Amino acid sequence: MLLQFGRLPTIVVSSAETAREVMKTHDTDLCSRPSLVGTKRLSYDFRDMAFGPYSEYWREMRRISYLELFSLKRVHSFRYVREEEVAKWINSISESTPESDIAMFHELVNKATDMLSMFAATDFFPYFGWIIDVFTGHGSRLEKCFTALDTFYQKLIDEHLDSKRTKPEQRDIIDVLTELRMDQSGLTLLPISHIKGVLMYNFDMGMAELVRKPEKMKRVQDEIRTCVGKKGKVEESDINQLQYLKMVVKETFRLHPPVPLLIPRESINHCRRACPGLNMGIAAIELALANLLYSFNWELPNGIMKEDINMDEISDLTVRMKFPRHLIPIKHNWQ
Known part of the structure; x- marks a missing residue:
């Protein structure tokens, strides 16, 4: 779809087939920034x-x-x-x-x-x-x-x-x-x-989805606490053993991609773009989420039910929750 924004002609790519053409087949021609x-x-x-x-x-x-x-x-x-x-x-x-x-x-x-x-x-x-x-x-x-x-x-x-x-x-x-x-x-x-x-270079949605599905939260917490034991914290060396946690992170990205529309591109020849910090970003998310779930049990404030959580999103450069929900952390008792 072609849109004319003032002096800027803008093409909106809204199908998987066209996106593949832009992002893969002709990536070398369409990867600069306006x-x-x-x-x-x-x-x-x-x-x-x-x-x-x-x-x-x-x-x-x-x-x-x-x-x-x-x-x-x-x-x-x-x-x-x-x-x-x-x-x-x-x-x-x-x-x-x-x-x-x-x-x-x-x-x-x-x-x-x-x-x-x-x-x-x-x-x-x-x-x-x-x-x-x-x-x-x-x-x-x-x-x-x-x-x-x-x-x-x-x-x-x-x-x-x-x-x-x-x-x-x-x-x-x-x-x-x-x-x-x-x-x-x-x-x-x-x-x-x-x-x-x-x-200048996603915990909200991940935690919100887990609070809405207590059985899933219990399963991932049981996996983390069984694997890590009572040593007090999750270390990166533990992450590879936490397969269910990894699936939770992947599913969160699938349901709530942080940049669904990507950054606008501009036509030019001879270059490719990708996120160089992807590995570090995922490592940080997995470690932080694992420690949050390991150290605390999470509850909604009094009077709030899981059915009341609004998962609507608001999008600008990135996507975030339209109505952020505060959770109450309760220190896990190992006794």
Whole structure:
């Protein structure tokens, strides 16, 4: 279906056969990204992997991502980071003291997602659209969101560049990026703005589906607790034995794909796009969900029945629950 959005002709692909033609057969011709106001600002002038157009820089970043950040070897080496952060998260839930940085970053990500999918008149009417954006406040909201994200990213980078920082036994992603920044050879020199751009890169639905089906939640919890025992936490070495948990994660993605419409593409020749962080993302989701189900029993607030859970979704850049539901964590008693 062809739609004309201002100056932008847009084709909507809505059948599996056509999607196969676009995503597979002609992927090399249709894999760049359009230049949009929101994505350009929040990705530091397209210095990220998701929104950047095909270019020499994008090819170099893809190479770095596959070789230095998201290779299977590197994903395994980041295991300690995932386990440490999940442990902090579980402790914060147990103590009912959510970490302020985590809560703030979650709010920033939600705002950024909204801004990336929000209508900007400049994208469709380049000569006078900026006037509309001034009246609607889109430009000021975008700049406010960018400033908040930039401050957060800068704080993380400054912590890693601090000469007084204790050298960690294992490096995390920011350590790798800052080391690449110092590398003076070839194209791997990364300015600070480029590192922030790379940093721009599903528990709600999974937990909601399990709460709606208590027998399924009990089955996956029994599997996790039987396999892990009383050692206090789920480690990544346990995940491969948790086959039912893996099926729960896969089914959640099938029922509720986080990006069902994908990011808009633009016609160009000679390149391919895929998600380099897929392995790391799935590893993080499996580990976090396993620990949530291992450490706590989950209940709905008083007066709420499982039949009352509304699974309607709202979609912008990604999909999320239209009416988020809060759950009550009850520490599992091993006695």
